[in-house]
Amino acid sequence: MKRFVFRNRWLPYALVAPQVAVTLAFFFWPAFDSLRLSLYRASPFGDRLIWAGLANFERLFRDPAYLRSALTSLVFSFVVTFAGLALALLLASLANAKIRGLAVYRSLLLWPYGIAPAIAGIIWLFIFHPSYGILPWLLSFVTAYQFNWFLKGWVAMTLIVMAAIWKQFGYNLAFYLAGLQAIEASVLEAASVDGAGPIRRFFAVTFPLLSPVTFFLFTLNMTFSFFDTFGLIHSVTQGGPGDATSILVYRAWKDGFEGLQLGFSAAQSVVLMALVIGLTAFQFRFAEKKVTY
Amino acid sequence: MSRTLTRPGVLAVRAPARAKPRDRSGLVAHAILLAAVAVLAFPLYYAFVISTQTLSQVTSLPPRPWPSTALFANYAEAWQRAQMGRLLLNSAIVALGVAFGKIAISLLSAFAIVYFNFRGKQIVFWMIFVTLMLPVPVRIVSTYQVISVLGWVNTYWGLTVPLLASATGTFLFRQFYQTIPDSLAEAAQLDGAGAMRFLWSILLPLSKANIAALFVILFVYGWNDYLWPLMITNTPEMRTAVIGIESLVPRTSQLPEWNIAMAAAMMVLLPPVAVIVLMQRWFVKGLIESEK
Structure with missing residues (x-):
């Protein structure tokens, strides 16, 4: 514990001033203003605000398009997170051996983290391109199905899921590998002496011991897929076809910036705010318990 | 079995x-x-x-x-068509500005929080904590209005300053300062060094590893950020690279010049990937520490 402090009346305030100024002007005030705006709607000419009470929220939760968006977001985030983590964990477990060159593999796995979601999207867009892409071309040998994301919502969804997983996969795998290497071999040997087979050993010993890693990766991937994938949607599918890939953040942006429905967009921001607060609370609650057993 | x-x-x-x-x-x-x-x-x-x-x-x-x-x-065609020079320059200014600005601001506030007692310290600490729960997407329209009132639309100020508050950075430095023995600061004071002198000549050199770790994470974040520059800029001259190259991506009715689009994509992804590869040790440290 720190005991020592410098004595100075004004210096500490000067030191925190920049942080506090930015926080107040660009975080607290806009957040407060979003809350306020969510209770108003713009007049037909957009020149003044009309009190709307909770009408924006009522409209939001009755709007089938918005509810579809919420579902799309959930499906997208969960598929990206669970598929990404499960595959990484599977590969890491299969590759868990005392081998040389793990540091080299780590370098070869971590670089995709540096690629912007929007750029990852552009690359996968071409891989999926209905006329020139390598993936539809390969699939055309197997099936006559038109694997065209311009027309089919689920193909567009697959496209953005692939791009998102691709970007995240390397470091999911790297973290699981490191986590597995940290598990004492003697613990697993003890379990096998007790008669536990590989599958049983995995679920009874390895997986619980990995829970801090899983938890860390889970929150990271959830936040990533919920918020940071905006660029991916915007540069690749623009929420389409129809609104098949219109996740909540994209919708809030679109209604606010293109639709200029300020109150309606602000209400969506408030819902997102509630989600982030929930996710952060979840994170801190479990982080405190360390999630080890 | x-x-x-x-x-x-x-x-x-x-x-x-x-x-x-x-x-x-x-x-x-x-x-x-x-x-x-x-x-x-x-x-x-x-x-x-x-x-x-x-x-x-x-x-x-x-x-x-x-x-x-x-x-x-x-590459020459992409460079010329999308004004890549300008786009990459903008991205570099934003990424470096955000990285160094966030590091400086969070270093100073962590120093104040750990090495001083002052009224309102708890409030400041909680304010910084709450910013974690207010990422850009939850305050889209209102933040834009603040920027336009300030006249910061299409400026480097608008692209960087509003992103400079950093809870993760502040917590990282705070945690690190707490591990530094008090005797260092006491000795510095006995030698007649003031607080700023102590920060500059003792704490800062000790923080190098943390600064490097944070730099990698923040540079990548600043370079790749999409929503913020999309809202704050609307002229081709002020766009950052990740957004600016979108004009090169062929849409249905256009000539399918995917070779040009991919050349542009390669140029945009190179700097952040290079930073990660070249500073990998710091990157891993930063990934782990900043998410704690």
């Missing part, structure tokens, strides 16, 4: 019994990891390959998965 039980020697006679099975599992591990690396690398390799081909090669089937000769022509 019985595989290990039939070899009870594993526990007793360690070295010899271990050698052979370990070798085999080592081979399997290498094979799996190499396959994973190859699958991960393929999209990037393919994008690079496309960026070296001519338009007719790109649009002909079957796809050609090896490089061709149009590399310089494509």
Whole structure:
């Protein structure tokens, strides 16, 4: 514990001033203003605000398009997170051996983290391109199905899921590998002496011991897929076809910036705010318990 | 299940019994990891390959998965068409400004919080904490209004300053300062050094590793951020690279010049990927520390 402090009346305030100024002007005030705006709607000419009470929220939760968006977001985030983590964990477990060159593999796995979601999207867009892409071309040998994301919502969804997983996969795998290497071999040997087979050993010993890693990766991937994938949607599918890939953040942006429905967009921001607060609370609650057993 | 039980020697006679099975599992591990690396690398390799081909090669089937000769022509064309010089400069200014600005601001506030007692310290601490729960997407319209009132639309100020508050950075430095023994600060004070002198000549050099770790994470974040620059800029001159190259991506009615689009994509992804690869040790440290 720190005991020592410098004595100075004004210096500490000067030191925190920049942080506090930015926080107040660009975080607290806009957040407060979003809350306020969510209770108003713009007049037909957009020149003044009309009190709307909770009408924006009522409209939001009755709007089938918005509810579809919420579902799309959930499906997208969960598929990206669970598929990404499960595959990484599977590969890491299969590759868990005392081998040389793990540091080299780590370098070869971590670089995709540096690629912007929007750029990852552009690359996968071409891989999926209905006329020139390598993936539809390969699939055309197997099936006559038109694997065209311009027309089919689920193909567009697959496209953005692939791009998102691709970007995240390397470091999911790297973290699981490191986590597995940290598990004492003697613990697993003890379990096998007790008669536990590989599958049983995995679920009874390895997986619980990995829970801090899983938890860390889970929150990271959830936040990533919920918020940071905006660029991916915007540069690749623009929420389409129809609104098949219109996740909540994209919708809030679109209604606010293109639709200029300020109150309606602000209400969506408030819902997102509630989600982030929930996710952060979840994170801190479990982080405190360390999630080890 | 019985595989290990039939070899009870594993526990007793360690070295010899271990050698052979370990070798085999080592081979399997290498094979799996190499396959994973190859699958991960393929999209990037393919994008690079496309960026070296001519338009007719790109649009002909079957796809050609090896490089061709149009590399310089494509990169030059992309550079000129999207004003890549300007876009990359903007991205560099934003990424460096955000990284160094956040580091400076969070370093100073962590110093104040750990090394001073002052009224309102708790409030400041909680204010910083709450910013974690207010990422850009939850305050889209209102933040834009603040920026436009300030006249910061289409300016570097608007692109950087509003992103400078950093809870993760502040917590990281706070945690680190708390591990530094008090005797250092006491000794510095006995030698007649004031607080700022102590920060500058003792704390700052000690923080190098943390600064480097945070720098990698923040540079990548600043370079790749999409929503913020999309809202704050609306002229081609002020766009950052990740947004600016969108004009090169062929849409349905346009000439399918994917080779040009891929050349642009390669140029935009290179700087952050290079920072990660070159500063990998710091990157891993930063990933772990900043998410704690």
